[in-house]
Amino acid sequence: MVTHENGGGHEQHHPPSGFIRKYVFSIDHKVIGIQYLMLALFSVFVGMALSLLMRLHLGWPTAKFAFFHGGQMTPEQYLALMTMHGTIMVFMVLTTAPQSGFGNYFLPIQIGAADMAFPVLNMLSFWTTFVSLVVMICAFFVSGGAPIGGWTSYPPLSALGEIVGPGQGGGETLWIVGLAIFCGASLMGALNFITTLIDLRAKGMTLGRLPLTCWTWFVTAILGLLAFGVLLAACILLLLDRLAGTSFFIPGGLVVTDQVITWHKGGSPLLWQHLFWFFGHPEVYIAILPGMGVASHLLSTFSRKPVFGYRAMVAAVCGIGFLGFCVWGHHMFVSGMSPYSAFAFSILTMTIGVPSAIKTFNWLGTLWGGKIQFNCAMLFALGFVSLFVSGGLSGLFLAQPALDLYLHDGYFVVAHFHLIMGVAAIFGMFAGLYFWFPKMFGRFLNEGIGKVHFWLTFIGVYTIFMPMHFLGLAGNPRRYSEMTAGPFLLALQPVHVFISIAAFITIGAQLIFLFNFLWSLFAGKEAKEENPWHATTLEWSIPSPPPHDNFGGVEPVVYHGPYEFSVPGAADDYIPQHLAPNLVRKA
Amino acid sequence: MPGTIVDDVEIIDAGHGGGTPPPAGGDDDGDSHRPRRPVPPRAYFTALQLGLAAIVMFFMALASSYIVRKGLGLDWQSTPLPRVLWFNTAILLASSATIVVARKKLEGGEREAFRSWWWVTTGLGLLFLTGQVIAWHQLAASGMLLATNPSSSFFYLLTAAHGAHLAGGILALFYVAFRPWSRSRISQSTAAELASIYWHFMDGLWVFLLALLTLGR
Numbered sequence: 001m002v003t004h005e006n007g008g009g010h011e012q013h014h015p016p017s018g019f020i021r022k023y024v025f026s027i028d029h030k031v032i033g034i035q036y037l038m039l040a041l042f043s044v045f046v047g048m049a050l051s052l053l054m055r056l057h058l059g060w061p062t063a064k065f066a067f068f069h070g071g072q073m074t075p076e077q078y079l080a081l082m083t084m085h086g087t088i089m090v091f092m093v094l095t096t097a098p099q100s101g102f103g104n105y106f107l108p109i110q111i112g113a114a115d116m117a118f119p120v121l122n123m124l125s126f127w128t129t130f131v132s133l134v135v136m137i138c139a140f141f142v143s144g145g146a147p148i149g150g151w152t153s154y155p156p157l158s159a160l161g162e163i164v165g166p167g168q169g170g171g172e173t174l175w176i177v178g179l180a181i182f183c184g185a186s187l188m189g190a191l192n193f194i195t196t197l198i199d200l201r202a203k204g205m206t207l208g209r210l211p212l213t214c215w216t217w218f219v220t221a222i223l224g225l226l227a228f229g230v231l232l233a234a235c236i237l238l239l240l241d242r243l244a245g246t247s248f249f250i251p252g253g254l255v256v257t258d259q260v261i262t263w264h265k266g267g268s269p270l271l272w273q274h275l276f277w278f279f280g281h282p283e284v285y286i287a288i289l290p291g292m293g294v295a296s297h298l299l300s301t302f303s304r305k306p307v308f309g310y311r312a313m314v315a316a317v318c319g320i321g322f323l324g325f326c327v328w329g330h331h332m333f334v335s336g337m338s339p340y341s342a343f344a345f346s347i348l349t350m351t352i353g354v355p356s357a358i359k360t361f362n363w364l365g366t367l368w369g370g371k372i373q374f375n376c377a378m379l380f381a382l383g384f385v386s387l388f389v390s391g392g393l394s395g396l397f398l399a400q401p402a403l404d405l406y407l408h409d410g411y412f413v414v415a416h417f418h419l420i421m422g423v424a425a426i427f428g429m430f431a432g433l434y435f436w437f438p439k440m441f442g443r444f445l446n447e448g449i450g451k452v453h454f455w456l457t458f459i460g461v462y463t464i465f466m467p468m469h470f471l472g473l474a475g476n477p478r479r480y481s482e483m484t485a486g487p488f489l490l491a492l493q494p495v496h497v498f499i500s501i502a503a504f505i506t507i508g509a510q511l512i513f514l515f516n517f518l519w520s521l522f523a524g525k526e527a528k529e530e531n532p533w534h535a536t537t538l539e540w541s542i543p544s545p546p547p548h549d550n551f552g553g554v555e556p557v558v559y560h561g562p563y564e565f566s567v568p569g570a571a572d573d574y575i576p577q578h579l580a581p582n583l584v585r586k587a
Numbered sequence: 588m589p590g591t592i593v594d595d596v597e598i599i600d601a602g603h604g605g606g607t608p609p610p611a612g613g614d615d616d617g618d619s620h621r622p623r624r625p626v627p628p629r630a631y632f633t634a635l636q637l638g639l640a641a642i643v644m645f646f647m648a649l650a651s652s653y654i655v656r657k658g659l660g661l662d663w664q665s666t667p668l669p670r671v672l673w674f675n676t677a678i679l680l681a682s683s684a685t686i687v688v689a690r691k692k693l694e695g696g697e698r699e700a701f702r703s704w705w706w707v708t709t710g711l712g713l714l715f716l717t718g719q720v721i722a723w724h725q726l727a728a729s730g731m732l733l734a735t736n737p738s739s740s741f742f743y744l745l746t747a748a749h750g751a752h753l754a755g756g757i758l759a760l761f762y763v764a765f766r767p768w769s770r771s772r773i774s775q776s777t778a779a780e781l782a783s784i785y786w787h788f789m790d791g792l793w794v795f796l797l798a799l800l801t802l803g804r
């Protein structure tokens with residue numbers, strides 16, 4: 001049901017006075033955007049800490065550490081860390097920061113709106129997300145600890161309760177409830193994003209003049225709107241199987257820890273997989289599309305050239321979004337599906353290579369012949385392109401059922417999805433943060449420290465994930481807590497040690513970023529100009545940080561496309577979108 | 588910075604999409620700085636349609652699960668539908684008619700008649716929900732509980748999910764009736780239209796679910 005806002009359109013844009021209304025339960029999209037980013041920042045460090053513990057154990061499985069109960073990590077503890085690492089990173093970082101964080105802050109400003117269409121709903125979606133994070137983290141502290149079923153939580157193991165292992169009791173229930181709450185939060189957010197973009201664009205902001213960032217936030221919101229309802233339905237079915245004794249996903253005749261399960265019969269674990277991946281594959285694009293938007297935006301801005309093939313870029317984003325709903329079966333090639341289905345899913349999956357290649361070609365076309373400025377924001381945008389290509393190419397291997405049967409349960413897949421979904425999306429976020437930090441906080445992030453951060457991270461992530469491809473090709477299974485079970489796995493152990501050391505260094509480099517972030521927030525170089533990057537979009541036409549209602553109670557008018565750089569005949573090498581044609585200085 | 592300080596005012600024609608902006612959702616006169624518009628009422632219709640799309644996806648996921656689960660095994664036993672469901676359906680269909688009358692009265696300025704018909708609609712909605720609970724009781728009395736059979740599991744789940752959404756609709760009906768609309772961004776008439784679209788949708792959704800539960804038994 002549609003939400004009705006309190007107060008008229010004008011009243012709600014008076015800045016709130018109290019601390020609670022201003023910073024906690026704020027309805028200002030900029031504050032909510034920063035709240036989302038802070039939630040993601042907290043989550044990413046939790047997620048990294050979990051991966052650090054996992055890498056410690058994978059590198060030195062027999063070493064004893066005082067902080068593990070009994071000195072050594074058990075396989076179940078490893079699986080709990082893996083589950084929570086994946087869940088927190090996918091939902092609380094990759095889904096929230098690029099879309100809900102940066103999108104919330106900049107989508108209304110870039111289209112010339114004072115706020116989101118429904119500010120109260122916006123606040124509600126943030127606090128619902130916060131509740132879902134709290135519920136999920138509570139899973140660590142209940143009897144049995146966090147769930148061990150992985151971020152995909154496949155039944156029947158996720159549906160049977162404590163009988164199948166620690167963490168599958170209360171921890172798993174909290175995990176599912178947390179995820180269901182997250183679905184609700186994401187649906188509210190998606191609805192708000194789409195409505196805002198459709199109905200609140202300033203005069204002159206036609207679809208053809210939307211910055212590509214807005215296009216990607218728009219398509220991402222559509223994906224979220226159509227996908228999260230399906231995940232919510234799946235979560236409800238799974239909860240009923242666990243708590244009410246139904247048998248949607250649990251087949252009959254299961255034997256678990258020497259006990260025959262007699263109270264369930266006839267269900268299908270594959271049904272969960274279909275529902276989950278119908279959501280799960282669009283989720284990949286929910287994570288990566290905003291990064292594509294930021295990369296396109298920055299490559300154009302910092303090579304002082306228009307985006308090469310703007311319309312093709314928009315079509316490619318829409319194409320990727322559409323195809324994202326047609327390929328979920330490629331996550332299930334090893335489930336025993338009909339080869340004909342697998343063939344169809346395989347062809348459709350490889351079709352995604354077409355819009356992806358268009359995007360990559362156009363990014364290179366944008367750079368070609370440009371006056372490239374290698375600042376931190378641009379470096380991370382270039383890093384995004386690099387990681388997108390490296391991670392995407394291995395997708396072509398995995399899209400083929402014959403190859404996937406061998407590679408699916410090994411480290412090749414770990415390498416693939418970390419590069420393309422995890423690290424590429426995070427590079428998109430870093431690019432956005434270095435670019436927009438002066439607008440958001442009125443100060444620059446330190447460029448020198450930022451470059452150290454970039455190079456350590458860029459080299460670091462390749463050093464971590466490239467060798468994983470070889471581990472996968474060599475047959476190293478994923479989800480194993482240690483590789484001590486046989487000579488061929490033992491022979492691969494030095495690679496794990498190497499990867500662990502690389503991971504520690506890369507995680508350490510993120511502390512450099514954290515220092516830069518906190519230090520620059522209070523003592524960074526002040527951004528005195530409104531538009532220090534000489535960029536074209538509307539956020540650069542207002543003060544840094546922007547006032548409460550963005551444009552000071554007036555509505556901007558848009559006259560130009562989003563990427564009018566180096567226009568022949570103009571004196572300056574950029575034409576801001578809001579600049580009236582008669583005010584453009586001639587060369 | 589260009590755009591704020593101008594030395595040399597001339598028009599250039601660079602062919603890059605510049606020029607007079609086309610009207611994009613406004614009927615203003617094109618000044619470069621205009622007073623801010625409030626959120627247009629059409630945004631509420633957009634949001635409602637999007638919300639309904641999300642609800643469709645949710646119920647389609649459940650409906651496909653129903654069809655898949657039914658096709659799976661020998662353990663599926665048809666759930667005999669309580670007869671009261673047909674009465675409930677008639678009630679809900681009638682409520683769709685009364686909400687149309689209520690809106691017509693509001694548009695005609697007959698506020699008292701509007702309120703009466705609006706309360707009739709709300710009452711029919713509550714009656715429908717009561718009827719659904721009675722259906723649950725009848726089914727439970729016949730030994731068909733939530734976990735008895737996948738067919739009964741789906742019956743309880745689908746009716747509960749629809750009931751929860753319809754309860755949201757009843758809250759919206761109360762909201763339209765009680766909210767002081769003079770200070771609002773939209774008029775009571777617009778709010779009533781939004782609520783009625785949602786109400787008709789819930790009506791149609793129930794007919795679909797009933798068809799699934801009867802034809803797909």
